[in-house]
Amino acid sequence: MNSKERDSRWNTTWKFLLQVAALVIWATVFILATLSFSRLLEARNQTGQGQEIKLKALEKKDWSGSQVSPLHRIPLNDELNQKIIPAAPNSPPFSARYSCEPCHSYDTISQGTHFNYRQRPAVDRRTEPWFLVDEKAGVQLPISFQKDQGFWSPEELGLTDWKFVTLFGRNLNGGGPGEPAEENQTPDSRWNVSGKLEINCLGCHNRSPLQDHSEWVKQVMRENFRWAATATSGLGEVMGMASRLPSTWTIADGPNPDDHEWAVIPQVRYNQNFFDSKNNAVLDLPRPEDERCLTCHSVTRRQAKSRASVDRDVHLQSGLKCVDCHRHDLSHEMVRGFEGEKLSRSTLKSSDFTCAGCHLGEKPEKGGYGFAGRLGAPRPAHKGIPRVHFERLSCTVCHSGLLPEKQPQAIYTARANRLGIFGKAVWTSEFPLIVEPVFVREEDKKIYPERMTWPAFWAEMKGRELVPVDSGEILAAAPEVFNLKQDVARLLNSLLPLAGEGFYPAVVVSAYLFEPNVDGSLNVRLLEKTPLAGKNARDRFLLVQLKNGQVEPLLPEFDPEETPPGLEDKVLSALQNLKSLAGGREPVFLIGKYVYRMTEGYLDKAEKAGEPAPQPEIYWLEGEEYKPFLSAFQVRNLALLGSGPEILTEEQVSLALKKISELKPSQKFAYVGAGFVFSLDEAGKLQAKEHPAARAVSWPLAHNVRPAQQALGKNGCTDCHSPGSRFFFGKIEAVSALNTSHRAAALGADLMKTGQFFQFLFGFTFLVRPAFKLILAACVLVIGLLLLAVIIKVTGRASGISSDSTGPGNRS
Amino acid sequence: MIFGITSLVLIVALSLRLTFGRYLGRLPEDNRKITAENFKAYIKWIAGWKLSFLKLERWDRCLDHLVAWGKKNYPGWTAWVFYILSLCYVYLAFSGLIFAWLVPRGLYGYPLLLHVAAGALFAISLTIILFLKAREFLPDKLGLRAATQDKRGFWCPLLGKHLPRSYLAAVAFWVFAVSGFLLAASTLGSMLPYFNYPAQILFFNLHRWSALASVLAAILTLDVMIVD
Structure with missing residues (x-):
């Protein structure tokens, strides 16, 4: 092949390639043009009738730009969206939904943090749960809508919105569970009577000094949900209790003409000073004051x-x-x-x-x-x-x-x-x-x-699973176990006739004095010195009387042969009181060789068989046997509980578990507390075991923030890093309603997962650290000086300032 | 990340360069060229069983050599200072680098405790070594030593000529000394209650980068001073 043929071949190939490229470009342009044109036609067609027209969402600004919170001079509307006339008789309570809605979107606000508990952001961190508390049964169960370890959801516990609001409404701001949809209203609820617990805007925003959280709590407890915001704000007074009304009552029924004392419907009497002549309410609603927040967030x-x-x-x-x-x-x-x-x-x-x-x-x-x-x-x-x-x-x-x-x-x-x-x-x-x-x-x-905190509750054991049981069920199964203090308080109150003027009965057990309180239970005071000394002091008790801190024996010493005037009446009165609490036993008063008992309503004095009583005492006569006024169970458990925060003893738990097991033999029950699960073993003895449901529950805190001068570490590293550091070696022991030696315990280092021994060793190094720093500083200084000397020498030599003693021509 | 990659690359590169140089040094004068054949043979040599550190005896020999070198160069009790410095340094370098490369959190826990303790011993022994040896690496002494050296030395691309190996030893020594100073100073600085958070970050970075310089200098020292 000569060069001409080669050239012609190359030319042919190039021409062909150019043609292909041109074809591709044209094809591409054609396709793009066709597509654009068809889209244009499509867009034209869409503007025709019957097509959906969509508006772009407006970027709405809900702020005018003013820094001032306006005075709210607004009509208040009721839940039927009718303007409230404050002077009218039987005026309904105002509704936040219909009073605030004209300016502020109620639906938007109802999605807010304080109202929409169910839909918190998934990334929201744990916060303080609600607590289901039963002080008698030793229950403290953390409840939350957040799905975190140790938190029980209302659904898991079978708490309906109604139950949730009646339990925790005192600190709910309304909305959310307070306004359930129709389909979520359960048969146990009484929403038709109470009305919805709407968002209480004024609860946070009202600057009026009449705004009163305690009133809110009171109204919620009375099931006056729809009236609560009005009463709390001070705009009006609310009388009556929805909780006393029949469950069939609705607001349309109006007042009950036959009952003006008990089942009185809630009614509002507005304070007209808060309204202008056009019946508009005048409200000062700025940004919430701290007091409003602290109402629910104080610690x-x-x-x-x-x-x-x-x-x-x-x-x-x-x-x-x-x-x-x-x-x-x-x-x-x-x-x-x-x-x-x-x-x-x-x-x-x-x-x-x-x-x-x-x-x-x-x-x-x-x-x-x-x-x-x-x-x-x-x-x-x-x-x-x-x-x-x-x-x-x-x-x-x-x-x-x-x-x-x-x-x-x-x-x-x-x-x-x-x-x-x-x-x-x-x-x-x-x-x-x-x-x-x-x-x-x-x-x-x-x-x-x-x-x-450590959860405490009664539970049914279903395999490894623990299902909380209604504490009411447990209390009903073993009332005598749980009513320890109430029973003793009742007994003591029965002895009031025996007390001197202005005195009231109390009892000394161990080193404590137990006195009845207004709640029908006992208050406990620690004694400086107990009169019950010696052997078996823990099993004994002493009835005393108390007046302004003065303690005297309750039962009078007297000569039964010459009974002081009026004393027998007092004894009779006390025995009569006790008779009502006797439960088949007979209360008697013993002194010396005599026994006083009640026979057919009269005091009967007879000689006691056997040894004379060393001191005056009240006993229970069961058959021929004299039983102490307070049972061994009562004395033992009162001594154990003392003045501590606990309300249950292991003996009480054990007895309650036995009782409930007898009632429901097919089920197995347990008590969770102090970081353990307490159940009865096969021998009927109480045993404590670990279980995930018993583990501590915690949530991060943020306040109160201390000044920088009081921050940890202000005094140096040893604030935390020392062998005895409270930060790492503080003991975290379960606190519980149960008095027990089985308590979950850990050191700070365990919860921080930093290792106890390592932190001990690391903390120890801080004891020698000052010396370490000194040595290091000395080394740095010496090395630095050496390096400086070398630099000076080299620089001097390079510049000729310093002459090298060993260099050529240095010594003349 | 940057530190991890940079330190790994630099350490591997320097090690390869030095060992490759050593390999070439074993070859006849005419064959000392950078060729593919030589490189292949180098790989075979370095990865071969003969030099492998998988053999326990190799470690024994290295240790014996180090001990002997220490005795030879550091008379009397000063040999112990050298041994302590070496031992501490090996732990410091390994713990620091391994954690920097493999653990995102960096050095922590018991290795950190030991690192700090070894750091103190290192600082003390480095100070003593500097006192004992610094004068040998001063420029005036270097000139004399270089003049007596019969070895060809190393090729300096900046100057375009061969320089005596004693110069390289001096560079390694002073880099080691300066980086040791920075290591100690940054440790001390971070423990003193006078420096704020940005300064703490500065100290941290100063510590790790001077540690890298120190390791490179130590590798160089090993090659030009300790290993024959």
Whole structure:
């Protein structure tokens, strides 16, 4: 093949390739043009009649730009959306749904954090549960809509919305379970009588000094759900109790003309000072005040003697309000402020309101300005703190909650222990028992300070599973077991005729004095010195009388031959009282060789067979046998319970389990408490075993934040790193309603998963660390000087300033 | 991540370069060239059973050599200082690097405790060694030593000529000394209550990068000073 042929071949190939390329380009252009044209035609056709027209969502701003909260001069509407005329007789209560809705979307707000418990964001972190408490049966069961280990959901416990609201409505803000859909209303409910528990907007926003949480609690307890917000706000007074009305009653039925005393329907008497001449309510509704938040979110150390002894959160002291950090927009999705929080409905950015958000500022590479000081927050230097602390600990470990002691301290929380409810009755409950601070390593490997409690409940054992049992069932099965204090209180009250003027009966058991209280139970006081000394002191008791701290023997010493005037009447009266509590036994009064007993309503004095009584005593006569006034069971268990927080003993639990097993022999029951499951073994003896359902439950705490000067580590590393550190070696022992030696216990290092021995060793190194630093500093100094000398020498030589003694031509 | 990759690459590269140089040194003068054949043979040599550290006797021989070298170069009690320095250094380097490469959290737990304790011994022994040996690596001494060395030395690409091996030894020594100083200073700095969080980060990075420099210098020292 010559060169011409080769060239012609190449030319042919190139031409062919160019043709193919042109064809491809044309084909592509054709396809694209056709597609665009067809889309254009399609779009034209869609604008015809019958086609769906969609509007782009408006970016609605719910704020005018003013920093001022407006005075609300608004008509109040009832639940039928009719304007309320306050002067009219039988005016209905106002409805937040229909009074606020014209300006603020009620449905949007109802999805907020405080109302929509069921649909919390999946990433929301654990928060304080609700507690089902039965102080008599020793029950404290954590309930939550959050699906976390140790929390029981209302569904699991069979708590309907109605039951949930009646149990916990005192701290519910309305909405959510308070407004169940028609299909969720169960037969046990009385929504038609009580009305719905609508969102109580004024509960947080009302600045009126008449806004009263205690009134809310009272109204909720009376099942006056639809009236509660009106009564609480002070806009009107509400009389009557829906709980007393028949379950068939509805608001349309109106008052009961036949009953003006008992089953009186709730009615509102509006305070017309809060209304203008056009019947519009005048309300001051700014951002919520701290008092409103603290109503449900107070936490107090139990040992605190008075409010004056408690420091508030440093942020509040600095002039901030709760809502400065815990903000929300119309969605009412609150910023909780923890790292990693993700808001699903709010337009706010949660990371702006974390500790770091204000104190460190957001880094420029993440879109922030990179400087701290938001809301006046000082920038922390954290001098000398290795960076591992910032990677492994949350800010709150060092800065929040109570300082660690040898053991975590018992606290009250407003929601769990019913704080902030004022009235004649004492609402604060000792249960549940919650402690803080406990430092726990969470799934994100970070350590958080937390509050902790141990579930306590009666359960049916279904294989390995524990199913909580209604405590009422247990109480009914063994009332004499659980009514220990009530029974003793009743007996003591029966002896009131024997007490001197102004005195009331009490009993000394072990080192304690038990006196009846207004709740029909016993108050306990520790004695400085007990009169019951010697052998078997724990099994004995002494009846005394009490007046303003003065304690005297209750039963008078007298000569039976010459009975003081009036005394026999007192004895008779006491025996009569006791007779009603005797239960088949006969109460008798013994003194010397005489016995006083009641025969046909009269006091009968007879000679006692056998040895004379060494001192006056009251006994129970059973057949021929004299039994002590208080049974051995009562004395033993009162001595065990003493003045501690417990309300049950192992003996009581054992007896209750036996009783319920006798009633239901096919089922097996247990009591969960103190971190163990207590059940009867085959020999009928109480045994304690571990079980996941008995394990401690904890949730992170964030407040109160202490000043930086009181942060852990302010005094140096040994605040935490020492062989006896309270941080790592504080003992966390289960607190429980049960007095038992079986208590789940762990050290701080266990919960932080850092290893006890390692922390001991690591803590020990801090004892020698000052010497270590000195040695290291000396080494650094010497090496540094040596290097400096070399640098000077080399520099001197290079510059000719210094001459080398060994170099050529150096010595002349 | 960057540190992990960089440190691994640099350590492997330096080790390969030095061992390859040693391999070439074993060849006749004419064959000392970078060729594919030589490289293949080098791989065979380095990965071969003869030099393998899987043999216990190899470790024994290395240890014997180190002990003997220590005795020879550090008279009397100073040999113990050298041994302590070596022992501590081996642990410090291994614990630091292994955790940096394999554990995202970095050094922690008991290995960290031991690391800190070994660090103190290292700092003390380094100070003593510097006192004893620094003068031998000063420029004026180097000139004399270089003049007496009959070996060809190493090729310096910057200067475009062969330099005596004693220069390389001096570089290794002073890099080791300076990085040791930075290691001790950064440890001390992070423990003092005067430096804030950014300074802590700086100390941390200073510590790990000077540790890398120190390891590279130690490998170089091993090659040019200790191993014949």
